[in-house]
Amino acid sequence: MKGSRLVLSKILKLAGAKPSVSREAKLYRDLLRHEAKIGGELFGPLPPGGRREFFCLDEHTWIWHEEWKDDKKNTQVRTTRYDVRPSGIVKSQDGKHYQKVSRQEAVRLYNAAKLYQKRTESELYQSVAR
Amino acid sequence: MYPFTDSSALQKKSPEQLRGGSFYEADPGRRTMRQRFETIFKAVWQLEMSSDLQAAMSGSAATPSEAEAGKKIETNGRTVTAAQAPVAKPAPSSTQPAGESRPLDLDEIRRTIDRTAEPTGSRASGAASHLPPEVVDSINLNPHAVENDERLSLGA
Numbered sequence: 001m002k003g004s005r006l007v008l009s010k011i012l013k014l015a016g017a018k019p020s021v022s023r024e025a026k027l028y029r030d031l032l033r034h035e036a037k038i039g040g041e042l043f044g045p046l047p048p049g050g051r052r053e054f055f056c057l058d059e060h061t062w063i064w065h066e067e068w069k070d071d072k073k074n075t076q077v078r079t080t081r082y083d084v085r086p087s088g089i090v091k092s093q094d095g096k097h098y099q100k101v102s103r104q105e106a107v108r109l110y111n112a113a114k115l116y117q118k119r120t121e122s123e124l125y126q127s128v129a130r
Numbered sequence: 131m132y133p134f135t136d137s138s139a140l141q142k143k144s145p146e147q148l149r150g151g152s153f154y155e156a157d158p159g160r161r162t163m164r165q166r167f168e169t170i171f172k173a174v175w176q177l178e179m180s181s182d183l184q185a186a187m188s189g190s191a192a193t194p195s196e197a198e199a200g201k202k203i204e205t206n207g208r209t210v211t212a213a214q215a216p217v218a219k220p221a222p223s224s225t226q227p228a229g230e231s232r233p234l235d236l237d238e239i240r241r242t243i244d245r246t247a248e249p250t251g252s253r254a255s256g257a258a259s260h261l262p263p264e265v266v267d268s269i270n271l272n273p274h275a276v277e278n279d280e281r282l283s284l285g286a
Contacts, residue, residue: 023158023159024158024159024161024162027158027159027162027163028162028165028166031162031163031166032166035166035170056169056170056173058169058173059169059172059173059176060173060176061173062173062177084173084176084177084180085176085180086176086179086180086181087180087181088180088181088182089177089180089182089183100182101182103182103185103186104186106180106182106183106186107183107186107187109177110174110177110178110183110187113173113174113177114174116170117170117171117174120167120170121167121170124163124166124167125163125164125166125167125170127160127163128160128163128164128167129167
């Protein structure tokens with residue numbers, strides 16, 4: 001009897017743990033999505049047919065994702081990854097080789113990041129910010 | 131006894147609990163939110179610490195204030211706020227409605243960025259030369275949009 005309770009307890013623990021983890025993962029992704037939407041709004045109105053996302057992927061990485069319609073109305077997509085290191089900032093577009101960003105671009109990225117931080121804090125994280 | 135006046139109960143709590151650590155531990159949702167909040171904070175800090183930004187910011191104002199961000203400026207024939215200016219770009223001629231309904235495909239983006247080779251730190255030539263000018267502008271956080279705005283232009 002005691003043994004079966006132990007097994008049941010273990011099963012419940014296992015069953016309970018997995019959904020909890022997936023719930024957290026889902027929440028994390030939802031937060032990222034919402035942040036990306038906020039980030040895309042920082043830079044003014046979108047052109048018709050366009051889509052823009054800007055978000056902080058992790059402590060060292062910012063992502064710019066842009067979709068637009070070309071002259072033939074085909075959807076074009078460009079993803080730019082900014083890698084931030086103590087030695088400098090580099091970017092890569094669509095997984096291709098890295099290039100160093102200009103100082104001016106670094107400043108604009110920083111300004112965008114600060115605005116992103118401010119907007120996400122006020123619209124998402126105020127309750128956990130201390 | 132009213133729990134918040136029970137000093138003995140307070141004394142039993144660890145410093146982390148008193149700071150609110152247990153609060154986040156007990157609530158996975160809040161803990162996840164807290165993690166994201168701290169990640170953004172650290173990411174901005176990493177940006178501030180990068181040598182490129184340090185060099186660029188020397189002698190310049192770091193961040194536009196709220197008032198500055200809301201100030202109207204003229205750029206590319208349009209009036210936008212300074213907050214919008216970093217990547218504001220002229221609207222293309224297309225008249226199709228914006229595709230906002232589809233959720234962001236994080237997996238696809240992650241696959242794309244995972245294809246990225248290890249950075250060399252050196253400048254690669256012509257990486258964006260095939261892109262339309264307006265897209266290059268936006269990807270480059272639009273160097274033209276604020277070139278006449280001395281608060282956001284560096285070295286001008």
